[in-house]
Amino acid sequence: MRIDIENLHIAYSGRTVVAGAHLIAAEDEITGLVGPNGSGKSTLLRTVYRHLRPVAGRVLLDGTDLSGLRPARSARHIAALPQERGGDFELTVREVVTVGRTPYKRAFAGEDAADRDIVARALADVGMTDHVERRFTELSGGERQRVLLARAFAQRTDVLVLDEPTNHLTRSDTEVVLRAYAEWGEAVADHLDGMFAFAVWGERASRLLLVRDRLGVKPLFWAHVDGGLAFASEPKALFAHPEIRPRVDADGLREAYSLLFNTGPTIWSGVREVEPGGLLVLNRDGIGERHYWQLEAGPHTDDQEKTVARVHTLVGTAARSQLEADVPLCSLLSGGIDSTVLTALLADELRTRENPDARIRSYAVDYSDQAEQFTGDVLRTGHDTPYATEAGAFIGTDHSTVVLNPRVLLDPEHRKAVVVARDSPIGVGDMDTSLYLLLGQIRKHSTVALSGEAADEVFGGYPWFRNPKAFAAPTFSWLLVTGDEAAMPLHSELDLSIGEFRDDTYRDALAAVPHLDGETPAEHRQREMQHLSLTRWLRQLLHRKDRLSMAQGLEVRVPYCDHRLVQYAFATPWALRSFDGREKSLLRAAGTGLAPHSVLHRPKNHYPATHHPDYNRGLQDLARDALADETVRSLADETLVKPCLDTASDQLQWGHRLRLERVVDLALWLDHHQPDLAL
Incomplete structure (x- = not known):
């Protein structure tokens, strides 16, 4: 089969989308698509998908179904045409040319x-x-x-x-939002993709609209003030308002230290978040909040082969959609399956758009002690750096590993910068500081970075999805697996009733999980676990990545948070999501050929941490200094902290070390914000 068509008109629902294009197909492969002004496939597809948003199902050429055509490697993204969504995409031929191919360029105004x-x-x-x-x-x-x-x-x-x-x-994205708001008003978010948080003031209607993206990638906080509300992307910005004080009560401490990751309420009294997939309207009638998007449980009719193909298409589309940038761009490549598949797709698209020799920059982080001799723990079973290096070579990236001295992670200025960026005393210690320093190094060369965040939540990569104890426990699974439960230093005399709060929150969280009729008990439970991971656990990871990256002036994009991909995976039965008996079965299958075999089949590994005795020893010293503060001692229970201080530095367990991290961060947070404590 050979097709060589000039003056090709592409229409959707009877409306011309592209006029005068040139399509070439050889055998069963689409090899070229050129626009009327000489533009290539990418420009045409941006016109189709970004500007007109059709919902393509089949591709028809004068009534003949072309959906069986597969894309050439150099035109892989054309596969999105027949696979995107339901509905027909019509190709109407004005003139058929059977021999040869000439560049089709004409005056832009056109002949029609x-x-x-x-x-x-x-x-x-x-x-x-x-x-x-x-x-x-x-x-x-x-x-x-x-x-x-x-x-x-x-x-x-x-x-x-x-x-x-x-x-x-x-x-400008801002103009797109304003124009869309002028047309759709409050429904504007239904027509937007990607990560965003914005406010629009309608002068005529005296209406303020706050909108946040579906997964909550970008933050948006607000608080009541006299006669209205104040809003900002960070709580610290709200505290510049004369009516808003940094105030913390028992509810705020309970929210922070329960590790349930609610959205709405925050650690700060009177400060709330616009919820992911939510919007807020302030008008003459008051304040109203609602969700414009939530996860849904729907029937899944694709078999395993079609599901893998669909995941490949969705991940590829999400990755390519995040590659638009007018500034230097790079990828975070840890050597895990998530970041490797993503980086491979980005690198391939970059070569297609620019030239075959184009190379994307990629970055990983390591610690000097781990580079010399890896030490594992409950969350880390292997050393990332060799896998990241192999993946970079396999894909063909310009790869760098930022190696940090563990002693640098103890620098009070670095730790303070992290706590200030988070606006919260709850973090993960050296992992936060190292991420902050890594992002700072990246910012010297790039302004935008792409990250594999959310793949574990989307594809079931965490240990608790296969841990029988977590599966059966009537609580949030991560509390039993991550070791965080042992890291809570709060004083028992505060009487925060965290246990009761967790039970109540867990019941409410389960009530919000959508289900299908006829689910097996196992499928019912797996859907609960994935919903809680996507709507709670993921939010604190996105919060961490956004706040630390923006503190360094770096924008981090997260393609796995594409809502179409997330929804499709959520509706996919667990039997398909784990068909090979391992974590992330669908992503592994969809990523075949994009990553080395060793990377595709390595076990899940969490973000790296140092185990250097000097770091543990320095952390113990910082915690002793923190406990010298009377306010810290009123909040942190010394009887829980002292055994961690007395433990030999090379014997300090993960959960106990994290307890010391929390005490140090608590002291830094109190010192910076000087909050009013109403306990």
């Missing part, structure tokens, strides 16, 4: 009168009428971008209709 009129009106709206008669190739880069945007806006009238034309067309 209707198309010419559309572009002319769009350009008139932005004051560029003199460009209508010029060839697209004659325009400058900035002019080309404005013309493309003008045409895209003009042609997507089924998606976005503006009451008034504007002279301000840019590539």
Whole structure:
């Protein structure tokens, strides 16, 4: 089968999306797709998916189904066309050419009168009428971008209709949000993808809208003030308002130290979060909150082969959608399956867009003691660095490993910077400090980094998904597996009733889990565990990554948080998600060929930690100094901390060491914020 078509018109629901394209297919493989102005596949698909958002199911060529065509390696992303969603994507041929292929470039305004009129009106709206008669190739880069945007806006009238034309067309996300809000109002979030947190003030309606992305990647906090509310991306910004004080009561301590990761209430009295997938409206009638998106339990009809293929498509689409950047971009490559598959997809797309020799930067972190002699623990069974190095070589990245001296992690200024960035005394000690320092090193070369965060929650990678004790326990599974339960230093005299609070919160959390009729007990329980992991455990990881990266001026993107991927995986039965008897079965199968065999089949490994006795010894000294403060002693129980101080530094267990980390961070948090304690 060979297809070579010029003057190809692509339409969705009867509306022209692309006119005058050039499609080439040989045998059963799509090998080329060129736009009317010489643009390549990526530009056309951005027009189709980013501007018009069709829901493609089949690809029809004059009524003939082309969905069986597979993409060439150099045009892999064309596979998204037939596989995206339900509905037909129509290709109408104006002229068929059976021999040869010539570059199809023409004057941008086009030969079709209707198309010419559309572009002319769009350009008139932005004051560029003199460009209508010029060839697209004659325009400058900035002019080309404005013309493309003008045409895209003009042609997507089924998606976005503006009451008034504007002279301000840019590539800014802010303009997209404003234009979308002008059309859809409160429903704007339903039409947005990716990570975001924003506010829009409607002057005429006297209405404030706060919106947060579906998974809660970006933070958004708010608090009541006289006559309205204040909002910010961090609590510390709210404290600049004269009516908002950093105040902590028993409820706040309970929220922080119970490790249940609620969203809504925070450790700060009177400060709340807009919930993931939620929005808040302030108008003359008061304040209202609601969810615009939540996980749903739906039927899954794909077999194993189709499910793996669908996961591959969804992960690839999510990865490629995050590659848009006008600044240097890199990947966090730990040597695990999550980051390796992601980096491979990013590297392949970068080579497709730029040139075959293009290389993406990748980064990993290590500690000098672990590099010399690895020491494992309950969460870490192997040394990441050799796997990260192998993965980087396999993919062809420009890979670097940032090796940290454990003593640097004890620097009070570094630790204080981390606590200030978090606005919370709850963290994971050296792992937070090392991440902060790693991100700082990356920022010297890149402005955007992509991370494999959320793959464990999406694909079932954590130990508790297969731990019989966690499976059967009537509580949050991570409390039994991570060792955090042993790390709580709070004084018993505070009487926070954390146990009762956990029980009540657990019942409420289970009540929010959607289920299907006829689920087996095992499937019912696995759905609960995944829902709790996605809606609670993941939130503190996203919070950690966002706050520490932004403190270094680095934007971290998380493609595995794409809501279409998350929803598809959540609706997939556990038997399919664990078909090979291991963690992350679907991702491993979908990633075949993208990662070395050793990486695809290595066990789950958590973020690395140092085990150097000098670090433990230095941490014990910092904890002793922290306990010299009377306020710290009023909150932390010395009888729980003292045994950790007396333990030989090379014998300090993970949970007890984390207890010392929490005491040190508590002292730094109190010193920085000077909160009013109402206990």
